[in-house]
Amino acid sequence: MRAVLRPALAGVLSMLALAGCSGGGDGGATDAAPAQQLATARKNLEKSPAVTFTLESSGLPGKAVGVSAAKGTGVFSPPSFQGTLNASIRGITGTVQVVAVEQDVYMKFFTPSFTKIDPAKYGAPNPAQLFNTSTGITSLITRTQDLAKAGTVRDGADVLNTFTGKLPGAAVADLLVTGDRKGTFDVTYGVTRPGQELRSVVIKGPFYAGSTSTYTLHLTSLAQPVAITRP
Numbered sequence: 001m002r003a004v005l006r007p008a009l010a011g012v013l014s015m016l017a018l019a020g021c022s023g024g025g026d027g028g029a030t031d032a033a034p035a036q037q038l039a040t041a042r043k044n045l046e047k048s049p050a051v052t053f054t055l056e057s058s059g060l061p062g063k064a065v066g067v068s069a070a071k072g073t074g075v076f077s078p079p080s081f082q083g084t085l086n087a088s089i090r091g092i093t094g095t096v097q098v099v100a101v102e103q104d105v106y107m108k109f110f111t112p113s114f115t116k117i118d119p120a121k122y123g124a125p126n127p128a129q130l131f132n133t134s135t136g137i138t139s140l141i142t143r144t145q146d147l148a149k150a151g152t153v154r155d156g157a158d159v160l161n162t163f164t165g166k167l168p169g170a171a172v173a174d175l176l177v178t179g180d181r182k183g184t185f186d187v188t189y190g191v192t193r194p195g196q197e198l199r200s201v202v203i204k205g206p207f208y209a210g211s212t213s214t215y216t217l218h219l220t221s222l223a224q225p226v227a228i229t230r231p
Contacts, residue, residue, distance in 0.1 A: 037191060044195070045138060046138055051073070051076075051221055053083070053217070054069075055071075060208065061210070066124050072127070075131060078102050081099070088123075104116065119177070140201065180209070184205065197221055200219070201216075
């Protein structure tokens with residue numbers, strides 16, 4: 001009887017050991033501290049050849065000047081973006097075609113060709129700089145305070161681990177060229193599970209005086225690079 005039980009017991013112990021190593025499909029990553037998990041998610045996203053990018057907003061006051069939405073493709077090296085922005089410019093709201101490479105931004109708005117502009121004059125960020133690994137979207141992680149794991153949410157077919165924290169107003173205003181620099185903003189990060197890539201950033205707070213607004217940034221890795229050049 002002992003001869004029979006010993007192989008059986010060994011088999012059970014082996015199965016338990018393998019289950020413990022699996023970490024529920026995340027390689028144990030979900031057991032790491034929130035800051036460590038987000039650092040890994042940031043690194044994994046920044047290695048992407050390119051990413052699809054969307055920006056959505058809610059709660060903006062009626063007379064807000066600047067960008068309310070965006071859609072396009074971003075590249076981290078060099079920081080670049082091509083796509084469209086929904087913006088209010090000189091009292092006119094419309095969809096603007098934009099190409100941005102590093103510090104150079106080109107816009108097509110009621111014109112037959114692209115014109116080089118300074119986006120700050122229109123209350124808009126340089127979209128290329130959103131993909132600057134030192135000062136862009138992913139850099140917000142290092143400036144986030146009171147990080148905590150919040151749970152999981154579904155993003156289409158994917159499941160995301162979420163993390164919450166607080167951002168100083170200066171960090172938000174530096175990135176999006178709007179927001180109360182002395183205020184505090186709530187931020188929620190979504191990280192793919194498995195995969196461990198930064199997928200979403202939701203920022204809520206005093207973007208405009210007298211109101212609380214929300215900007216949601218969504219990024220998805222692409223398998224192949226995308227060429228973005230100055231027009």
